[in-house]
Amino acid sequence: MSEAICDLPDCKKRLNMGHGVWEGRWLPTYQMTICTVHINASPEGWAPHREEFLLSWLQSKNLPVPKRNANGLLPFFA
């Protein structure tokens, strides 16, 4: 069992990862780990109030901003 930390600044929860327990997901597009809770709460994409954080996160890592999905939201997986 390994552990990860949710990268959302208002969360930072410790997540168990592995051995059939996956409390978080690694998002390659953002080089970020987040709780499955956040993904399941908003399956259509990132909630708009997260975008300011996401865009500065992507910029700090020199990652491209993914194309918005059909709902006009930034996707978790691009």
Ligand SMILES: [Zn+2]
């Ligand atoms: Zn979280």
